[in-house]
Amino acid sequence: MSESDLPKPLLSNARDAVRALRPSQIREVANAGFGIADVLPFWFGESDRVTPQFIRDAASNALATGATFYTHNLGIAPLREALAGYVSSLHGPTTVDNIAVTSAGVNALMLAAQLVVGAGDRVVAVTPLWPNLVEIPKILGAHVETVALGYGAQGWTLDLDRLLAALTPQTKLLMLNSPNNPTGWVMSRDQQRTVLEHCRRHGIWIVADEVYERLYYADPAARTAPSFLDLAARDEHVICVNSFSKAWLMTGWRLGWIVAPAALMDDLAKLVEYNTSCAPAFVQQAGIAAVQQGEGFAQELAGELRGARDHLVQALGALPGVDVKAPPGAMYVFFSLPGAARSLELCKALVREVGLGLAPGSAFGPEGEGFVRWCYACDPHRLDAGVERLQRFLSQHGG
Template sequence: MTRLQSSLTAPLVGAPHARDAVRALRPSQIREVANAGFGNPDVLPFWFGESDRATPRFIRDAACAALAAGDTFYTHNLGIAPLREAIARHVSAWHGPTDAGDVAVTSAGVNALMLASQLVVGAGDRVVAVTPLWPNIVEMPKILGACVETVSLEYGASGWQLDVDRLIGALTPDTRLVIINSPNNPSGWVMPPEQQQAVLDHCRRHGIWILADEVYERLYYGDVHEDVCAPSFLDLASRDERVICVNSFSKAYLMTGWRLGWLVAPASLMDDLAKLIEYNTSCAPAFVQQAGIAALGDDGQTPRTLVRELRASRDHLVAALRALPGIDAASPPGAMYVSFSMPGAKQSLALCKALVREAGLGLAPGSAFGPEGEGFVRWCYACDVARIDAGMARLKEFLESHR
């Protein structure tokens, strides 16, 4: 019998499938709810984390001009020098001296998060994450074979809060990395500077890496005016410490579809980071990077305008939610979401599917952000108040019909 004949008659060993670590990843429940409503024009979607406003024209024009000029070739793995320099100036203005050599441009914030994980996490490493949290961040280290443990925020009369002593207690000397997202998705919680300092001091003593997801830092309502920035680990740490901060153009500059982000990390990591970028995406598109330069060049007007609009939408939504019986909603200090409890939310995935099916209302289930989010649903308020009112009318009718 020939080798070919032998292979054709050999018993099957089962269908081909991905490796176990990938198969064990949890699918996005936000997508699961959204898939139930896609294609239905009558559904009002508040499930995804993006504004309903288009990218400002001057940013789009910069990309169009770059395309027209033929700027369609590969760039340096870490990004074009003018964009890295613009990001460094931006970071320096908010968080202290930062050099372009501390900055890498990435193909979206989520790509930056994965690259950061690949830089410092390997199989068997212990990772701690503050939750509830955007599921992508929790699952990324698992792809690399790491073990992820969680410390949950607690919800009370003043909204979502962190017991920092409990977090520090979980950061044992064998911990490789702690992941903190502030301002937080889904809760809008913002980590105060004194807690950041306590965590930084502890991680310094034990050589623990900090991965700070700060993509919502400009969407912060901690002051009466709009030109503010949330507290950052970059305010406290020197640039050569075990701190990696991830940011993105998606939220503050209304560029979700552009897939452009950056990270600030020790310069000693950059050569290895360039290799990882080469093996992931090679580089961010050149014309998209030109759009990023334009976004940072308007003296912060886009984030200021956006925050003013988001503050009005947040206040309107929270007031409307609090007027409905059975709903507990706290006003978040950052990001673009309200996570609130309501009747039926202890099975939030089933509830959100029912809201789509029966009310044409698209919200994100709290369980999408881990078991710590169960009992809540998330509403993205990055839209005008008229759209919020239309959604509230549907929510009110749904609650009355299920009373």
């Protein structure tokens, strides 16, 4: 057909708020390595191991038996029950009515943000931080203010007074990620108690991204890092976000959950309907297997990662000019080295010159500049090979 009589099309652009969102600097580094066959990638927040067989089997069995239909917005009942039991065992009494299943941890964060913030609202976040927590509220038109962690002899620490000063009565929401990506910083229970009390006083919501809670090394007797769920009643202004990605190596499954007041669940179900409607039915069945049969695996994994952390910290610490401290949680070391003052350029050079894939600190906000992130969720031999490449790079650049 001839369309020559139609007006000329306009060029298309996304709205300004979306164009202003940060693109991934990690992807920019990965692109710099495009075409280089021999890259050791430590840049993504992901183990190099496949999801355990029993979890994959559960999904395949569910597919074989026909679990290919829509589910309830908040998730299938047996998964919600399994999660309520799991959360109760870690953090005290939690009912099915406090649980919503989501299409990934990041989807849970988007839903939590949609629940409480709209255009013009003031949000506070503690940084350096994986970009998603800072960018999600901006998609909704909110204004995000950041409070930076400090770095010193104790590693990454929070100046609690600075955070409390930022949490003004005009603040709608505090977004926290502890154990923290990228720094490995873990908020102490005393800090959590003070922040919770302050937020109660001023009616400020807390969205706590606790997806790394099972990767906690500071207290060998603890199954999890300190959680707001240990302190908060289930009916107050606290929304905790979690994921199957880290504890059970299920990054590619996109399955998460929310613990929130029961009074919010009807509204949350509407938001789930309008975002993804539900997580895939057979993926939820796999989630049941992970929760019910995966406790031993999660504990072993945390032990392995603790070993990998110690191994990497020791190896990096032996290199000239590298300042690295063992972080108490998560699966990253976030360390400084010569050249890291321009971390994006440094990481591009690392991948191009020696095939070492690290994430630039500036990917996690301007507060992360001067550092790089190394994900140690892999075999120690692979870590050694990476350290050897870094050593070579540093010696080539006069280190």
